[in-house]
Amino acid sequence: GQQLNQSPQSMFIQEGEDVSMNCTSSSIFNTWLWYKQDPGEGPVLLIALYKAGELTSNGRLTAQFGITRKDSFLNISASIPSDVGIYFCAGRTLSSGSARQLTFGSGTQLTVLP
């Protein structure tokens, strides 16, 4: 299947700091999605991106669809303790066709220190 490289694998930050994580691929994507997963729960959709260059915010979260269509990043500003969790990128490539299968990154584990 397709490969999505998500980095960093884990992050330890102080409360109040900004966070940035990204996903890259050698394939072109039509859609980029960012999810957050709390321990033992299902992922929750944070932001969806549909156009190259698109920059979308959701509260303290901002995500961008890279202009090459092969990458995306997620920024979290002024982190708070409840930001702790695993953040996943996911995308749909041109080759997925009508099935609309998503490819997932391996996740970024975020820890916020008080």
Add this chain to the structure above:
Amino acid sequence: DGGITQSPKYLFRKEGQNVTLSCEQNLNHDAMYWYRQDPGQGLRLIYYSQIVNDFQKGDIAEGYSVSREKKESFPLTVTSAQKNPTAFYLCASTFSSTDTQYFGPGTRLTVL
């Protein structure tokens, strides 16, 4: 109150037994998906269904089976042929015209 439900939350199975995981949605979504999640890895697609009475294998379908007799329901059976079934299983759904999948709370399966 619309959403996706999965049951049970935790499931324990003895080796050699088949078990069925439930997934129900009342969002009127056309497509439903089953994923497997292992520690430190991304989600891997097991099976998906875009319409009732039709489903397709994903990347890791061996040892699993599904049915889609109703639009709202997409149960997953983990058979004894699955060599390493201990994992966290996630069900998702979406409208067939969109990419944004919504997930259930998951079922953690442990083989004893």
